[in-house]
Amino acid sequence: MTGIEILLLIVVLVGVLVAASLIRAVSPFIINAVVGLVVLFLAQAVFGFSIAVTPIVLLIVALGGVPGSIVVLVLSLLGVAFVP
Template sequence: MVTGLEILLLVLVLAALIGATTIIQTIRPFIVNAVVGLLVLFLAQTVFGLSVAITPIALAIVAIGGFPGSLLVILLSLFGIAFVP
């Protein structure tokens, strides 16, 4: 026999599952942007020998901006405006 407590727990688990799915779908583009941007920064440093200071602000720009954000950080570093090690 199903009790009220079991029904309540089932509803809470379903709500948590739906909430987690929504959060993951919302965060996924930022994760992809961050990975692509960090890969571009890594390749710029290892392959092309560019030196870029990796700061929390640079990481935020790369995470939000993705590939264009990483290019912005690289250009600012090249011209000596910001993110210079």
């Protein structure tokens, strides 16, 4: 193996390790966002809550996860915000 091949192998290995650690760090947030969106969908589909799904609602639920979806549901039920 030449020096360039060894250097390229080291660079690729470091890149894979960085990507794996980044995925490990971000995955809880992704799971929380998906669960929050599922809660919002189930509240509409199964329980019949009427919530105006806007980009703001999706942003709150995606960033807040389950607590964000509960806040959106409560505000919608009280008629404060997100009412269709």
